[in-house]
Amino acid sequence: MQPNAALEALRTQSPLVHCITNYVAMNIAANVTLAAGGSPAMIHAPEEVADFTPIARVLTVNIGTLSAQWVESMKAAAAAANGADVPWVLDPVAHFATPFRAKATLDLLALKPTIIRGNASEIIALAGGSGSGKGADSGDNVSDAQSSARGLALYHDCVVAVSGPIDFITDGKQSVSITGGSDIMPKVTALGCSLTALVGAYAAVAPSFEATVAAFLHFAEAGERAGAEASGPGSFSVAFLDALHALQPGDLAETRISWN
Amino acid sequence: MQPNAALEALRTQSPLVHCITNYVAMNIAANVTLAAGGSPAMIHAPEEVADFTPIARVLTVNIGTLSAQWVESMKAAAAAANGADVPWVLDPVAHFATPFRAKATLDLLALKPTIIRGNASEIIALAGGSGSGKGADSGDNVSDAQSSARGLALYHDCVVAVSGPIDFITDGKQSVSITGGSDIMPKVTALGCSLTALVGAYAAVAPSFEATVAAFLHFAEAGERAGAEASGPGSFSVAFLDALHALQPGDLAETRISWN
Amino acid sequence: MQPNAALEALRTQSPLVHCITNYVAMNIAANVTLAAGGSPAMIHAPEEVADFTPIARVLTVNIGTLSAQWVESMKAAAAAANGADVPWVLDPVAHFATPFRAKATLDLLALKPTIIRGNASEIIALAGGSGSGKGADSGDNVSDAQSSARGLALYHDCVVAVSGPIDFITDGKQSVSITGGSDIMPKVTALGCSLTALVGAYAAVAPSFEATVAAFLHFAEAGERAGAEASGPGSFSVAFLDALHALQPGDLAETRISWN
Numbered sequence: 001m002q003p004n005a006a007l008e009a010l011r012t013q014s015p016l017v018h019c020i021t022n023y024v025a026m027n028i029a030a031n032v033t034l035a036a037g038g039s040p041a042m043i044h045a046p047e048e049v050a051d052f053t054p055i056a057r058v059l060t061v062n063i064g065t066l067s068a069q070w071v072e073s074m075k076a077a078a079a080a081a082n083g084a085d086v087p088w089v090l091d092p093v094a095h096f097a098t099p100f101r102a103k104a105t106l107d108l109l110a111l112k113p114t115i116i117r118g119n120a121s122e123i124i125a126l127a128g129g130s131g132s133g134k135g136a137d138s139g140d141n142v143s144d145a146q147s148s149a150r151g152l153a154l155y156h157d158c159v160v161a162v163s164g165p166i167d168f169i170t171d172g173k174q175s176v177s178i179t180g181g182s183d184i185m186p187k188v189t190a191l192g193c194s195l196t197a198l199v200g201a202y203a204a205v206a207p208s209f210e211a212t213v214a215a216f217l218h219f220a221e222a223g224e225r226a227g228a229e230a231s232g233p234g235s236f237s238v239a240f241l242d243a244l245h246a247l248q249p250g251d252l253a254e255t256r257i258s259w260n
Numbered sequence: 261m262q263p264n265a266a267l268e269a270l271r272t273q274s275p276l277v278h279c280i281t282n283y284v285a286m287n288i289a290a291n292v293t294l295a296a297g298g299s300p301a302m303i304h305a306p307e308e309v310a311d312f313t314p315i316a317r318v319l320t321v322n323i324g325t326l327s328a329q330w331v332e333s334m335k336a337a338a339a340a341a342n343g344a345d346v347p348w349v350l351d352p353v354a355h356f357a358t359p360f361r362a363k364a365t366l367d368l369l370a371l372k373p374t375i376i377r378g379n380a381s382e383i384i385a386l387a388g389g390s391g392s393g394k395g396a397d398s399g400d401n402v403s404d405a406q407s408s409a410r411g412l413a414l415y416h417d418c419v420v421a422v423s424g425p426i427d428f429i430t431d432g433k434q435s436v437s438i439t440g441g442s443d444i445m446p447k448v449t450a451l452g453c454s455l456t457a458l459v460g461a462y463a464a465v466a467p468s469f470e471a472t473v474a475a476f477l478h479f480a481e482a483g484e485r486a487g488a489e490a491s492g493p494g495s496f497s498v499a500f501l502d503a504l505h506a507l508q509p510g511d512l513a514e515t516r517i518s519w520n
Numbered sequence: 521m522q523p524n525a526a527l528e529a530l531r532t533q534s535p536l537v538h539c540i541t542n543y544v545a546m547n548i549a550a551n552v553t554l555a556a557g558g559s560p561a562m563i564h565a566p567e568e569v570a571d572f573t574p575i576a577r578v579l580t581v582n583i584g585t586l587s588a589q590w591v592e593s594m595k596a597a598a599a600a601a602n603g604a605d606v607p608w609v610l611d612p613v614a615h616f617a618t619p620f621r622a623k624a625t626l627d628l629l630a631l632k633p634t635i636i637r638g639n640a641s642e643i644i645a646l647a648g649g650s651g652s653g654k655g656a657d658s659g660d661n662v663s664d665a666q667s668s669a670r671g672l673a674l675y676h677d678c679v680v681a682v683s684g685p686i687d688f689i690t691d692g693k694q695s696v697s698i699t700g701g702s703d704i705m706p707k708v709t710a711l712g713c714s715l716t717a718l719v720g721a722y723a724a725v726a727p728s729f730e731a732t733v734a735a736f737l738h739f740a741e742a743g744e745r746a747g748a749e750a751s752g753p754g755s756f757s758v759a760f761l762d763a764l765h766a767l768q769p770g771d772l773a774e775t776r777i778s779w780n
Binding site: 291300303 | 544
């Protein structure tokens with residue numbers, strides 16, 4: 001499915017996206033998803049996640065602000081997604097930072113995510129490499145994460161996407177790079193987490209590799225437009241939501257994509 | 261009390277509003293309440309809610325992002341509100357989506373909310389009807405929820421308010437519709453939840469039916485002004501907070517109200 | 521260290537700031553910290569805080585939306601900070617409002633914060649005085665909190681900072697007042713909490729008293745610039761983040777500082 005057809009489908013179907021994400025990201029991730037065309041729902045109680053995931057068209061799991069109880073919810077939701085053939089996206093925020101976080105990530109990986117999205121440091125460390133990340137911000141370049149991403153994709157039989165100035169998306173066999181966005185984006189919190197939610201929204205309406213490419217393209221295009229208007233991170237966020245909403249299928253410029 | 265007198269009272273008294281709301285809504289609901297004239301406080305620990313509610317002038321309870329512990333807090337706070345003659349507002353977000361959510365809502369209803377605010381799907385389902393909602397977004401029209409709203413209001417002896425392109429507010433005997441707002445509002449997350457907080461702020465200074473009408477009128481007027489300026493959901497949010505703050509009592513146009 | 525040198529160091533080093541803050545503040549506090557130059561990480565699970573704090577350059581603890589579990593995390597993180605010689609900042613939001621909150625604050629004070637930041641009502645009550653605060657908003661003037669601040673600073677051997685129209689910062693021996701900001705700031709939620717995070721970011725790169733002065737100066741300057749552009753609380757927030765990011769070391773006007 002081409003990116004423009006994927007956006008068309010997203011707007012027409014407005015799929016229900018079950019998001020378990022961190023407290024910092026919840027509002028902006030919901031707004032990004034809504035602006036782009038999805039219908040997000042943030043639900044995380046262990047008592048209800050397994051009932052809710054099968055109603056949704058996709059699940060996204062982001063480990064930014066973990067707790068023991070939420071790890072249980074994440075695992076229950078991922079298992080319910082698998083049981084109901086609902087695709088699910090994993091965002092392993094700073095998984096290397098503590099043993100608790102590392103363990104949660106391994107448990108989630110065992111539940112076979114459809115798509116993994118992270119920054120370069122996260123993807124390198126997930127593949128067993130030694131990156132320079134400490135917290136939520138990347139300390140490595142996307143180009144240094146490409147082989148890690150390919151290896152992870154093959155090993156876990158999933159799509160792996162690495163965000164950065166030039167994004168990289170692979171399923172282990174085919175890979176693309178995407179240009180665009182704005183250098184102000186790392187100065188706005190939780191945009192990566194929001195992209196994870198958007199990848200989820202697209203994965204509800206398109207096959208996983210094409211969905212990931214379309215979501216990144218939508219993000220890159222909106223980011224570039226917003227960056228051209230913004231005077232800083234505050235006005236960037238405003239213009240970015242406006243652009244995500246304003247973009248039409250024909251605006252997803254495939255010239256941003258290079259096949260590797 | 262007329263809407264303009266209610267806004268005057270809100271600005272003069274700046275009442276303390278105890279909000280137990282969801283993680284997505286907390287920031288925007290606090291900003292909406294502050295911009296309009298109230299003083300919001302988000303407090304939810306079971307160890308302290310019952311001490312805090314009686315200090316506040318009103319309590320608002322929104323079940324968006326539930327957990328077992330928060331359900332206990334919500335019930336304790338509602339009971340404390342009743343004990344201290346503090347009015348309280350219930351927002352039963354997607355209460356039909358899971359059994360856990362449905363049970364929590366029934367338990368809260370038994371604690372006799374002063375006002376219930378929801379979207380059409382939520383109000384129809386709350387009255388035992390069969391709506392088309394799945395997540396937090398409505399799948400039904402407000403006009404189809406009017407008889408459900410009237411029935412609920414009579415049965416629970418409370419005010420029931422249904423948000424949508426044309427809002428509907430009833431206490432079972434008297435009912436009004438309110439026009440205004442903007443069609444961009446459903447593309448901004450948690451505005452309904454924020455309206456619940458604003459209804460709470462007004463309920464601290466005016467009788468419950470008049471308070472609900474005034475809050476919806478303030479929201480509708482600010483939404484219409486912001487919609488006229490906005491280029492999308494990002495700029496809408498900014499203009500909306502500015503408008504909520506800028507509106508003066510004389511700006512609450514009673515021509516938006518029709519009595520049903 | 522002069523304020524301009526502190527900002528220079530903040531931008532160059534981009535220190536990792538471990539924030540345990542409330543749900544209302546998480547997004548804006550992270551955005552304020554990022555815009556100014558730090559690298560915030562919100563991590564709060566008892567299972568991981570003590571592993572994470574020593575990796576960070578500073579810890580900030582804000583008790584806005586407490587729970588029993590988070591109190592344990594806050595204490596564990598503060599103890600880990602002390603063990604690793606990491607400075608830490610305490611923001612005792614509405615600590616007087618409930619016994620639960622008061623007890624948590626006393627436990628945290630016993631762990632010897634490097635810096636305490638609050639509003640006038642919070643600082644007066646922390647020193648045992650009787651203020652007029654009820655919730656998160658101050659009911660007292662900064663000038664009435666000066667002797668409380670000095671007493672607290674001497675007793676706890678820390679820096680105490682009081683936010684308001686004219687801020688006051690003291691270590692018990694030396695004290696300064698800082699002018700600036702905008703009268704729209706109390707109408708935007710969680711700006712005080714965000715200032716706490718910014719104080720933390722500066723405390724990672726400068727001695728505690730100078731760091732606090734530099735953070736308040738940065739905030740006051742950005743607030744004044746944003747206030748001059750804004751039409752209300754929505755546009756203020758946008759302009760404020762832009763200004764925090766745009767300000768250069770030479771813009772931190774020491775003429776805002778008066779020594780008391």
